[in-house]
Amino acid sequence: xxxxxxxxxxxxxxxxxxxxxxxxxxxxxxxxxxxxxxxxxxxxxxxxxxxxxxxxxxxxxxxxxxxxxxxxxxxxxxxxxxxxxxxxxxxxxxxxxxxxxxxxxxxxxxxxxxxxxxxxxxxxxxxxxxxxxxxxxxxxxxxxxxxxxxxxxxxxxxxxxxxxxxxxxxxxxxxxxxxxxxxxxxxxxxxxxxxxxxxxxxxxxxxxxxxxxxxxxxxxxxxxxxx
Amino acid sequence: xxxxxxxxxxxxxxxxxxxxxxxxxxxxxxxxxxxxxxxxxxxxxxxxxxxxxxxxxxxxxxxxxxxxxxxxxxxxxxxxxxxxxxxxxxxxxxxxxxxxxxxxxxxxxxxxxxxxxxxxxxxxxxxxxxxxxxxxxxxxxxxxxxxxxxxxxxxxxxxxxxxxxxxxxxxxxxxxxxxxxxxxxxxxxxxxxxxxxxxxxxxxxxxxxxxxxxxxxxxxxxxxxxx
Amino acid sequence: xxxxxxxxxxxxxxxxxxxxxxxxxxxxxxxxxxxxxxxxxxxxxxxxxxxxxxxxxxxxxxxxxxxxxxxxxxxxxxxxxxxxxxxxxxxxxxxxxxxxxxxxxxxxxxxxxxxxxxxxxxxxxxxxxxxxxxxxxxxxxxxxxxxxxxxxxxxxxxxxxxxxxxxxxxxxxxxxxxxxxxxxxxxxxxxxxxxxxxxxxxxxxxxxxxxxxxxxxxxxxxxxxxx
Amino acid sequence: xxxxxxxxxxxxxxxxxxxxxxxxxxxxxxxxxxxxxxxxxxxxxxxxxxxxxxxxxxxxxxxxxxxxxxxxxxxxxxxxxxxxxxxxxxxxxxxxxxxxxxxxxxxxxxxxxxxxxxxxxxxxxxxxxxxxxxxxxxxxxxxxxxxxxxxxxxxxxxxxxxxxxxxxxxxxxxxxxxxxxxxxxxxxxxxxxxxxxxxxxxxxxxxxxxxxxxxxxxxxxxxxxxx
Numbered sequence: 001x002x003x004x005x006x007x008x009x010x011x012x013x014x015x016x017x018x019x020x021x022x023x024x025x026x027x028x029x030x031x032x033x034x035x036x037x038x039x040x041x042x043x044x045x046x047x048x049x050x051x052x053x054x055x056x057x058x059x060x061x062x063x064x065x066x067x068x069x070x071x072x073x074x075x076x077x078x079x080x081x082x083x084x085x086x087x088x089x090x091x092x093x094x095x096x097x098x099x100x101x102x103x104x105x106x107x108x109x110x111x112x113x114x115x116x117x118x119x120x121x122x123x124x125x126x127x128x129x130x131x132x133x134x135x136x137x138x139x140x141x142x143x144x145x146x147x148x149x150x151x152x153x154x155x156x157x158x159x160x161x162x163x164x165x166x167x168x169x170x171x172x173x174x175x176x177x178x179x180x181x182x183x184x185x186x187x188x189x190x191x192x193x194x195x196x197x198x199x200x201x202x203x204x205x206x207x208x209x210x211x212x213x214x215x216x217x218x219x220x221x222x223x224x225x226x227x
Numbered sequence: 228x229x230x231x232x233x234x235x236x237x238x239x240x241x242x243x244x245x246x247x248x249x250x251x252x253x254x255x256x257x258x259x260x261x262x263x264x265x266x267x268x269x270x271x272x273x274x275x276x277x278x279x280x281x282x283x284x285x286x287x288x289x290x291x292x293x294x295x296x297x298x299x300x301x302x303x304x305x306x307x308x309x310x311x312x313x314x315x316x317x318x319x320x321x322x323x324x325x326x327x328x329x330x331x332x333x334x335x336x337x338x339x340x341x342x343x344x345x346x347x348x349x350x351x352x353x354x355x356x357x358x359x360x361x362x363x364x365x366x367x368x369x370x371x372x373x374x375x376x377x378x379x380x381x382x383x384x385x386x387x388x389x390x391x392x393x394x395x396x397x398x399x400x401x402x403x404x405x406x407x408x409x410x411x412x413x414x415x416x417x418x419x420x421x422x423x424x425x426x427x428x429x430x431x432x433x434x435x436x437x438x439x440x441x442x443x444x445x446x447x448x449x450x451x452x453x454x
Numbered sequence: 455x456x457x458x459x460x461x462x463x464x465x466x467x468x469x470x471x472x473x474x475x476x477x478x479x480x481x482x483x484x485x486x487x488x489x490x491x492x493x494x495x496x497x498x499x500x501x502x503x504x505x506x507x508x509x510x511x512x513x514x515x516x517x518x519x520x521x522x523x524x525x526x527x528x529x530x531x532x533x534x535x536x537x538x539x540x541x542x543x544x545x546x547x548x549x550x551x552x553x554x555x556x557x558x559x560x561x562x563x564x565x566x567x568x569x570x571x572x573x574x575x576x577x578x579x580x581x582x583x584x585x586x587x588x589x590x591x592x593x594x595x596x597x598x599x600x601x602x603x604x605x606x607x608x609x610x611x612x613x614x615x616x617x618x619x620x621x622x623x624x625x626x627x628x629x630x631x632x633x634x635x636x637x638x639x640x641x642x643x644x645x646x647x648x649x650x651x652x653x654x655x656x657x658x659x660x661x662x663x664x665x666x667x668x669x670x671x672x673x674x675x676x677x678x679x680x681x
Numbered sequence: 682x683x684x685x686x687x688x689x690x691x692x693x694x695x696x697x698x699x700x701x702x703x704x705x706x707x708x709x710x711x712x713x714x715x716x717x718x719x720x721x722x723x724x725x726x727x728x729x730x731x732x733x734x735x736x737x738x739x740x741x742x743x744x745x746x747x748x749x750x751x752x753x754x755x756x757x758x759x760x761x762x763x764x765x766x767x768x769x770x771x772x773x774x775x776x777x778x779x780x781x782x783x784x785x786x787x788x789x790x791x792x793x794x795x796x797x798x799x800x801x802x803x804x805x806x807x808x809x810x811x812x813x814x815x816x817x818x819x820x821x822x823x824x825x826x827x828x829x830x831x832x833x834x835x836x837x838x839x840x841x842x843x844x845x846x847x848x849x850x851x852x853x854x855x856x857x858x859x860x861x862x863x864x865x866x867x868x869x870x871x872x873x874x875x876x877x878x879x880x881x882x883x884x885x886x887x888x889x890x891x892x893x894x895x896x897x898x899x900x901x902x903x904x905x906x907x908x
Contacts, residue, residue: 033871035871046842046845046889047877047879047883048771048842048843048844048845048877049845060866061865061866061867062866062868062870064866090729107788107789108788108789108790109789109868132866133866134865134866135816135817135818135865136816137816137818161727161729162729163729164727164729164730182866183866184742184815184816185741185742185743185745185813185814185815185863185864186742187743187790189743190714190716196728196729198728202728208727
């Protein structure tokens with residue numbers, strides 16, 4: 001596909017093959033992984049857990065997905081479906097005909113990568129990284145902890161209309177957006193399902209319970225750009 | 228009432244008047260209290276909170292109630308209603324005519340003190356101290372933390388038939404029983420309500436979802452006795 | 455106090471004495487109450503419940519409080535403390551010296567009546583009625599049900615800075631504001647606590663997790679007025 | 682593999698191919714499916730939902746898994762891995778060397794089928810069907826509803842040691858066991874993970890919070906047998 005950049009070495013896993021998306025995002029694929037070895041005293045009481053449960057802070061259970069910004073979401077969609085065999089589960093079709101956003105999966109999670117249009121027209125930017133919590137109650141609890149620690153809460157807690165995920169978005173001290181999310185029991189179990197396509201009119205209704213999408217969502221990403 | 232023992236000085240509050248229940252439990256009443264002054268860096272983000280929220284461990288929000296064991300629950304009931312003006316909200320009437328348990332309140336919590344019959348016939352023993360959690364989800368979360376730390380879980384999580392409280396009972400390293408409980412929105416708002424009286428037959432159905440009352444509940448208390 | 459209007463007869467309870475607040479709100483006090491008699495088949499499985507639990511809709515467990523609008527919140531505060539012996543637990547002191555809001559209680563709930571300033575300058579209006587839910591999870595569940603039924607969600611779900619209550623505000627088809635709220639384990643247990651006083655600057659920070667107070671909150675009430 | 686029985690026609694989907702497991706369980710595979718068409722008035726407010734949300738009863742969100750009983754769990758394991766390409770995520774190795782239980786998946790759910798040893802020595806029996814709830818709070822709420830309706834709660838609510846699932850087991854009026862379960866955010870994301878193997882000694886510790894496995898769990902299945 002002409003997007004390859006070659007093999008690289010990183011910490012925590014074996015050598016990785018690096019390549020770029022049409023919008024300029026850097027990707028790496030690797031197989032060999034260094035599994036966590038709990039430190040002394042960090043062995044869990046139940047052997048099917050990776051390490052001891054402390055329940056501190058937001059205590060997310062795993063990475064959930066990554067959201068990219070792109071100047072051309074359609075090109076990113078063709079790349080993800082072509083290069084990874086990703087399926088599109090939901091997407092936004094703007095009145096101007098462009099894709100405003102696209103949600104992808106390679107398994108039965110409803111999405112493992114999302115891409116939304118960058119209103120600044122920039123290329124290859126990062127929107128947010130998402131951690132999954134065990135229950136949505138933990139997102140409400142995390143909101144109290146984040147507030148006590150002066151973390152900037154950008155929007156939420158609320159429920160997304162698209163994908164139905166319960167969410168909270170915060171900025172870390174460097175301005176990097178992090179989402180805490182809970183999808184409940186939602187999985188894609190139908191192998192031949194069609195993407196759900198949302199219109200601008202439908203999106204104007206806001207999120208699941210009416211919260212309007214915050215303006216910074218279309219412009220704030222990494223690296224920062226003048227807006 | 229002839230149960231007074233006189234004034235005593237304790238840490239954390241002004242002088243207290245000490246007296247004994249008919250079963251021999253030691254009580255103290257005091258008014259002057261030393262309010263918490265949050266240490267530097269422990270001021271909460273919201274001024275209507277006593278101190279900073281960390282969300283560590285079970286993070287209970289307040290004391291909820293105390294449960295006493297007594298050889299004669301009826302005598303304790305007369306004492307609580309006579310000496311404190313407590314109301315009886317629920318009680319157990321055994322087939323032999325004795326009171327098996329009694330739940331008291333002086334406000335609109337459904338109970339702030341409970342007393343159950345000591346199957347060992349001992350006098351003046353302590354059954355458990357209870358902490359209230361913000362939501363019942365936190366009791367399930369606490370169960371994971373307690374398990375990781377090797378704390379003995381005596382029974383629960385489950386829901387009480389009497390008072391409807393969601394509960395978890397653990398023993399501290401000294402064998403002292405501690406309950407984590409959540410009453411949801413339950414309050415006694417009717418000023419002239421009658422006590423709810425449970426029979427032995429009704430109690431044999433177990434707790435709200437069928438869990439049977441554990442045998443140690445009728446014998447394990449402080450101080451320990453040979454059983 | 456010169457605010458009496460005399461005895462009235464209503465359905466569901468014995469005769470009531472009617473009187474008016476200084477701002478013109480109509481109050482009634484009564485003692486004799488007709489307790490619920492569950493219909494055939496509506497007896498609960500547990501005798502300490504008023505009726506069978508169906509878990510339909512938002513299924514709130516009880517009334518929580520009423521919020522009034524007033525042109526003069528200070529006069530309402532003097533009335534509530536003088537006529538009912540209510541305690542003020544929290545209040546808003548505006549930069550202009552007026553009380554912007556006041557939260558009252560006659561028991562150990564942190565508030566059973568609230569009053570906020572009516573930005574329209576109207577007298578004796580109603581702001582909202584609040585139902586308490588068992589857990590805050592039920593408010594998130596209710597939000598889904600309300601959305602499905604086309605009910606107008608005015609604001610929330612979110613957590614109040616004042617009183618710390620988890621909330622959801624909706625309008626019924628007539629435009630009457632109804633709140634679903636959960637206070638967790640929060641109770642006022644200190645008999646000599648002082649009111650918590652909030653400044654305009656503090657209020658500008660919004661609710662507990664940053665949501666700004668919606669403009670209609672200061673103007674929308676019953677009966678409607680031209681704004 | 683010699684276990685085929687041929688094509689069959691059923692309601693709700695296209696023709697299915699029927700075959701038997703080594704223990705005698707009947708399986709069917711099909712592709713063509715009749716998707717749900719919401720009835721008039723049952724269209725959801727959000728187009729990515731299959732139908733309107735009512736929130737009645739336990740309101741599970743999807744099927745989660747099936748649990749079979751088998752006289753020879755090892756034979757069933759070889760069948761599932763050989764015929765379906767299922768992976769074994771967790772298993773119980775009894776002191777006598779036999780497999781006491783085995784959990785399988787074909788995707789990144791941690792299990793979609795489980796099989797446990799039938800203590801009656803019977804062949805081809807059914808243990809339970811499981812529905813997934815959105816949050817575990819809904820399982821606690823369902824327990825109240827099931828109790829009100831006189832449904833037999835066999836065990837739970839509690840958390841499984843194996844797979845970590847929060848569970849509630851009930852029997853329908855015919856004695857068929859149904860589980861309500863919530864796995865939180867738990868997924869198998871490592872493609873080359875090894876099965877977690879539990880010993881009898883580990884199983885004797887009971888479930889995650891200490892509840893002992895109920896005796897009927899090893900004998901009660903469908904069809905019923907004399908025990």
